[in-house]
Amino acid sequence: MFALFDLDDTLHDKTASLKVCADVIYTEFLFDLAVNRDEFTASFLSENCIIQPKAQVFDILAQGYSLDISLKTAMFHFFDTQFHTFSKRFDHVIETMDFLKSENVRLACVTNGRDFFQRNKIEALGLANYFDVIVTSGELGVKKPNPLIFNTALEQLGAQAKECIFIGDSLTADMLPAKQLGMKTVWVNRVNPIRSKPDYVDAKLESYSQFVDIWQQLA
Numbered sequence: 729m730f731a732l733f734d735l736d737d738t739l740h741d742k743t744a745s746l747k748v749c750a751d752v753i754y755t756e757f758l759f760d761l762a763v764n765r766d767e768f769t770a771s772f773l774s775e776n777c778i779i780q781p782k783a784q785v786f787d788i789l790a791q792g793y794s795l796d797i798s799l800k801t802a803m804f805h806f807f808d809t810q811f812h813t814f815s816k817r818f819d820h821v822i823e824t825m826d827f828l829k830s831e832n833v834r835l836a837c838v839t840n841g842r843d844f845f846q847r848n849k850i851e852a853l854g855l856a857n858y859f860d861v862i863v864t865s866g867e868l869g870v871k872k873p874n875p876l877i878f879n880t881a882l883e884q885l886g887a888q889a890k891e892c893i894f895i896g897d898s899l900t901a902d903m904l905p906a907k908q909l910g911m912k913t914v915w916v917n918r919v920n921p922i923r924s925k926p927d928y929v930d931a932k933l934e935s936y937s938q939f940v941d942i943w944q945q946l947a
């Protein structure tokens with residue numbers, strides 16, 4: 729079997745990492761300005777969770793808080809070069825990776841985002857050595873849900889879709905395209921655990937403490 733993972737909000741606790749990063753950016757760059765810390769953290773989080781280019785995130789923040797271009801540029805540079813250092817894993821992710829390795833499962837990470845940015849996070853999260861294959865939309869030039877990015881991972885793994893389980897948090901970008909290609913699907917859903925799963929999701933995972941049981945049912 730092969731396991732393919734999304735990164736953000738699947739292995740990487742993006743919200744937790746963004747909160748810490750927002751706090752550091754505030755202290756570094758905005759402390760002396762008439763900007764409210766909580767308000768800044770909230771807009772930093774919401775802009776970074778919208779699917780839009782990161783340059784646009786910082787344009788919007790600069791506009792909203794009347795920051796000049798040099799400050800905006802410095803903040804953006806700090807974010808690009810330092811964000812990975814704030815990266816947090818969800819609980820039991822390392823145990824999950826160790827379990828899969830002990831079962832001789834080959835692993836891929838299939839993630840949307842700029843190549844250096846995603847790879848820095850994978851490294852900082854301590855996950856780089858677990859992945860046999862890493863495919864980023866930044867490198868490939870197409871994003872999930874485009875089947876090309878999934879097929880690239882399959883090709884690099886030397887796997888067929890029916891031998892794969894895809895683990896991800898997005899129904900539209902991860903679960904549906906993976907199922908359409910013939911993979912099994914595990915939906916990481918912490919946000920709203922009572923939400924029922926669509927028929928293209930084979931299993932729902934609220935915590936990685938459930939992973940071994942789910943894997944053994946599906947593999």
Ligand SMILES: [Mg+2]
Pocket residue numbers: 734735736737738896897898
């Ligand atoms: Mg995700």
